[in-house]
Amino acid sequence: MIYLDNAATSWPKPELVYETLGSFLRHSGANPGRSGHRMAVSAAGTIDRTRARLAALFNAPAPERVIFTLNATDALNFALKGVLSAGDHAVSTMMEHNSVRRPLRAMEAQGVATTKVPANPEGFVSPDDIREALRPNTQLIALTHASNVNGALQPIADVAEIARDHGALLLVDGAQTAGTVQIDMAHLGIDLLAIPGHKALMGPPGTGALLLGDRVDLDELNTVREGGTGGNSEEDTQPRELPARYEAGTHNTVGIAALGAALDVLSDIGFDEAGQHELDMTFRLIEGLVGQEGVNVLNPNDTSRHVAVVSITVDGWEPAEFGATLDSAFDIACRTGLHCAPEACQALGAFPLGTIRLSPGYWTTPDEIDQAVHAVRELARAPLGMTT
């Protein structure tokens, strides 16, 4: 199978990730931070190591400002519900995934006001539009780093400056960039960074993190769930210490250990090399498709402004049928439809049917890209006619 659905989750995972999942569960599967026996201490050590690695990778102020979550959606929920309270205003954009769109919609019912900034037909959001959307009570700007529909990279540093000037926090959804684009929180001015562990970072599903910058005032941040943390058990309120404050309940120790292993592998490969390979495959794919009769590539023209996500539509084909044909006749796995980002599809002119998304990963080979290009071209020549 040619796997071009790495934007959903990367596959395959490095061998060391598979091995760690098995060996960690077998040999170090104790509950970290809950007991003093050696296995529990060792489990806690593994989690702390992964935490420290993530803090270093994204230049977070301190390891304890890395909060482990279930995935990026969980991290985004945490950030949105942690920062915003009734009476606050938040700015988001049309390019956001449902992981931002839906929590914000739900919070409107609790008295949070929201403004959604449009995107241009290439999927870019303008910093000026964001500035204009600000209100005196704007507490948060939520922006995706790169679109999960067409890979468009947003001008994070410019928006960070606007946020800083206004005294608002900037939340960045790093679902499509963490592990493939360098993200220096301090340098870019990101206050809250939500990342998945299972995409470009090559970890297993069920891993993710929210990284808190030093402008995030812990006294202002609501806890979203409360529970056991292993310490201060006599208290009936959540402890103030990080990361325990935001990590109630038993960790996904095995997943976090395997994420740590994935980070080791990526660091051996070189983060820049891995990211560059994904981009090389992406450009090879786009080059093969641009200008083909019937194929519309929805990525930004400027290749320096997008990540390894390619969206296309093909004349005469519904995306869902096209994807099913790629799978059934060519053994190519991709994703079709709205990608949980309906307004982004609207901005790109691909609503309501959505797009065909092909997302290469580190393990994708040039030969696989060429086969995919061949398949798309062949199908583009055999449309059955749209009947919607």
Place this chain on the structure above:
Amino acid sequence: MSDTSRSRLHDNRYARQQIISSIGDAGQERLANARIAILGVGALGTHIADTLARAGVGSIRLIDRDVPELSNLQRQVLFDTDDVYNGIPKAAAAADRLARVNPDIRIETEIADINPTNVERLIEGVDLILDGSDNFELRYLLNDAAVKHRTPWIYGGAISTHGMTMTIRPEATPCLRCVFPDSPAPGDALTCDTAGVLSPAVAMVAAVQSTEAIKYLTGNLDALHGSLVMIDVWSLHMRSVELGHPEPECPACGARSFEFLDRQAPRQTTELCGSDSVQVLVHPAPQLSLDSLAKRLAAVGEVSHNPYLLRFQVNGYQMTVFPDGRAIVKGTTDSAEARTLYARYVGM
């Protein structure tokens, strides 16, 4: 109506069948104590339910998830035009009708999609199951569940002008998989929606199934026909193949391995994001001839196809079928409805 006259009515209700010596008062009593389930309340199911309710089977469970359509009325006897327009589920409409036909029996309704997760619950506590289903996926599932719980069932199927039936008593007779080890691949079997069905063909098969049920429930086991019976009501040709003994190698009743029951879903469905459609994926993937499927479907709706896919439109739905058996059903987000449409038009 006074109690005395009602009781006289009761005395008379089954008089004409009680006179038959093989039934008699004892047989009638056994029928009154019997519990059956009818899986699928369509053409066969309504004929069987009507006959067995009138015959005085004490408890009848009707299981079906569909609502009647106008094209059902030609052969599905318990429904009328109002039921179609009011959208009353088949099981409920049939129960309502049967309660008026025979108020002395108990009718249960289960408006449910029958699948591996619920079939065992649906057949729990019955003495006999009658097959009123319209597809083989369901029959193999039913066979597994019935063999597993050692509950007898009566297979029946009708299409065009002919039909087939056999009575399965687990461990005493061959089961469905002893006779047909594998279910037909999608696209291979004809369906009523593609090949049509004549009402008397249904009535004929249902009559044999109902008679077998009465024989079984009244304890006339020696009178069961013991065959795979094939009848064509048009030519009036009938053929029956004696069944013999259960097949020791049979995966279901021999090895007691219940693949259809254990399989999470032989047809997995996925709701497709943003397109008002459901994808039906078939395991294991068959090799389907789009050419021959196109020929069969041409009589029913608008069909077009290329080497990669076949697109078919009927009743406001659009089905796109691929050579590996998968289909995208557009016009619904209900996976049970998508599976029903798949069974009807692609078939299994």
